[in-house]
Amino acid sequence: MTADQSKLEQQLAKLHQQYMERLQTDIPALAVQVSSLVTLSGQPDWRSTILPLKHKFHTLAGSAGTFGLPQLGKLAKNLELQLKDWIAADVAPDLTAINNFMSVFQQVQYAHQSGHQVMNLTSARLDALNEQKALIYVLEDDEETANHLTLTLATFGYQVQSYRRLVELDQALKTKLPDALILDISLPGEEQTGLEYISAFQQSLTEALPVLVITSHNSFEHHLQAVRIGARGYFVKPVNTTALEARLQRLLAVRQREAFRVLIVDDDQLLAEHYALVLQGAGLRAEILLEPSQIYEGMNRFRPDVILLDVLMPGCSGPELAQLIRLQDEWLSVPIIYLSSETDSERQLAALVKGGDDFLTKPITDTALIVAVFARAQRARQLAEMMTKDSLTGLLQHARVKERLDHELQRSERTGEPLSVVMLDIDHFKKVNDNYGHLIGDQVISSVANLLKQQLRKTDIIGRYGGEEFLLILPDCNQQQAFALVEQLRQSFASLPFSFDYHNFHCTFSAGISQAKATDDTDQLIDQADKALYSSKHAGRNQTQFYQQQS
Ligand SMILES: Nc1nc2c(ncn2[C@@H]2O[C@H](COP(=O)(O)OP(=O)(O)OP(=O)(O)O)[C@@H](O)[C@H]2O)c(=O)[nH]1
Structure with missing residues (x-):
């Protein structure tokens, strides 16, 4: 485990601890509210007792599973659905129904004290994005070509290391892998050709090293050989170094891409922090907005690729906030993913109609959260780039x-x-x-x-x-x-x-x-x-x- 991973796991453990502490006060407070149900039958305003209780079980259902208490989450969901049914039937529950409800609630009280499952983030983690300057190795025996290439690439801001002999390159590759290798494939005086060497070397790697080939040969056979060793570019001498650099930049663009930005809007701070940590652990940038009224300021400052939106929030619901976001032309295309414990498909659809793109149901595993957010962010970024970038240069129009x-x-x-x-x-x-x-x-x-x-x-x-x-x-x-x-x-x-x-x-x-x-x-x-x-x-x-x- 790297130092970053261990720090993340420590932070997640701390959040979990805080959540458990919060339950120590939340569950007894819920118990008081639940006990007031016994006075309910026959009262005209029974709904005003049930509605806030339903909201609390909804929140508990969403958060408990995320913090490793799936049993508690399921019980809370059942109780929420029971309260929902009473409201839908528009009849105050009788004493038998309330007694049944309270006995299920007793299980809630036990469940929150039972142990939690250890969260495993490592399998969900995607590559952290590399913000540093790309490191390029050049193998070229001809001094003039090597110098020309090194100078051009250094001018563009790459970190370049140039080698004349295969043995030198071999040593460098075994010490540190570069982001890409530029390789002259005909090397007089060497026992192996550049192609033979790199073909064997690629087989020792789990992920192929991007290779650009430079050569004086222009035959179909040479092109084919280059493709077979995984070449991502083929340049005939005299090398057009600016074209080579443009190819290199395209090749490395994905690795150097700025991390996807995710704005999390949730009134449950601990849960929001948990999501943020999980996404940050996967190399995404995540920011939390607890106060829906600050949405425009948050959007303008952070410019998210994706918004993760809670559905039930006091003051302004998720679907209302989605509609507010969609009022602004420039935020029309930002994907909104609702993250809620709402399981009623009609309500999910109603929320989606109000300007959302996807619905994830709480509790959600870390892996599912990362994958859903990453896929949406990637597609949104690609579409935004097509709409806003100039095709020749990739710069903003x-x-x-x-x-x-x-x-x-x-x-x-x-x-x-x-x-x-x-x-x-x-x-x-x-x-x-x-x-x-x-x-x-x-x-x-x-x-x-x-x-x-x-x-x-x-x-x-x-x-x-x-x-x-x-x-x-x-x-x-x-x-x-x-x-x-x-x-x-x-x-x-x-x-x-x-x-x-x-x-x-x-x-x-x-x-x-x-x-x-x-x-x-x-x-x-x-x-x-x-x-x-x-x-x-x-x-x-x-x-x-x-x-x-x-x-
Ligand atoms: N190859 C190419 N040429 C372009 C493109 N866009 C504009 N041009 C050309 O760029 C040239 C611009 O010329 P001017 O603005 O007159 O510039 P100039 O007088 O040559 O140079 P300065 O006075 O130093 O600015 C025109 O010949 C355009 O046709 C493009 O995308 N590709």
């Missing part, structure tokens, strides 16, 4: 990046943190298209996008604003910090070699920066960054300027 700027501007006003906006445009791009063709032009655009994705923080927002124009939103960053960052990007980009027909060329970009002031709105801020960009172009291009307020 024009309208979306402006929407994000609206939010960030509001946040910066609220928190007082600085916010900078950068407009960036490739220099003389028309000439790139004219000289090398549209396809190479597209490759240059993709490279700027990939460089930005690799080198900016996860919290920065990047959009393709126009053809060869990009908009960067840098939260918690003043204009001096933005300047240092953009200058570094500019220099990296200027040093990137592009190739066309055995001939290398370089490109540059110009940039303009504007820092938000309290009085600015989105359009003003973009306009200021655009004016600063124009100044950079006017002053000779390949440079960065701030917006200067005209007097």
Whole structure:
């Protein structure tokens, strides 16, 4: 067990302990309420005693199983259903019915004292997501190609280790596995070919290592051999390093994906904390909202991929909250999963009609919770990306990046943190298209996008604003910090070699920066960054300027 796992198990055990302590007061309090049932028959307002009791058994039914007391959960569910039947029949229960009810309740009192099943999280745990820079090994005997590749990948922000000989690579692979391997398959002077070596090595792994092949051979046989050793890319020399980097980025995108965000809305704090810990243990980010009235603030701040919603909450029910969420266009597509001890399928359907997507019944096992949330989050993220991202670069589209700027501007006003906006445009791009063709032009655009994705923080927002124009939103960053960052990007980009027909060329970009002031709105801020960009172009291009307020 890793240190993280053991910490998680300790936290879960602590929550369980707290839940058991809560039952020490909840069950006797329930007993008092249940004992008042004996005075019920013949009373006109019998419903006002039963309704709150039904709610309490509903909550108990949902939470007990989750905290390892399935027997207690089942008994509570039966009692809840009994109370429900009385209400549905609209007849006050007679004394025999109440006596039967109380004898079942006695079993509840015993059940909460019996031992709980030990929760086993390990089988449910999914891979924690890797936030670090990707580690790439390169095996290439030709020094010039190796240096060119290493320099390009390092410029993009990868951690690169380059080897000339198989024996060196072998040692490195046995010490630490990289995120991907770039391999020259023809290695004169070696006993084995690169393909033979890696084919044997892959068999020793449980999960195949992503391999990109570089070679001077372009035959069908070589392609086939490469596929057979699990190659995920095939590049013929002279290697187009920017195309290779783009492939690498796509290959690693899933591993580097930002963790899915789950917003848990439940008035039962212990239960909500339990769910949050279980989801966090599986590599998801989870936040708890106990107070439904804070839903908009919570959504805007946390931007969840999925919402887990309790159905019965005082003040505002889950379905009402779902309807509130759906009032806002931008939250229409976020999946809402109800998590409730409601087992009546008609009521479940009624809740779903009010804007939910799925219904999970409490108690739920940790594995089932993780799998349901993960599957929903993954699909929602894919759909959201298709709807909001530009197909060439994978960056946010024009309208979306402006929407994000609206939010960030509001946040910066609220928190007082600085916010900078950068407009960036490739220099003389028309000439790139004219000289090398549209396809190479597209490759240059993709490279700027990939460089930005690799080198900016996860919290920065990047959009393709126009053809060869990009908009960067840098939260918690003043204009001096933005300047240092953009200058570094500019220099990296200027040093990137592009190739066309055995001939290398370089490109540059110009940039303009504007820092938000309290009085600015989105359009003003973009306009200021655009004016600063124009100044950079006017002053000779390949440079960065701030917006200067005209007097
Ligand atoms: N290959 C490619 N070209 C594009 C794309 N979008 C826009 N362009 C081209 O980008 C070029 C932009 O040219 P201009 O805005 O005039 O830029 P420029 O005058 O060459 O350079 P600056 O004055 O330095 O900005 C036009 O030729 C567009 O056709 C695209 O997605 N792919």
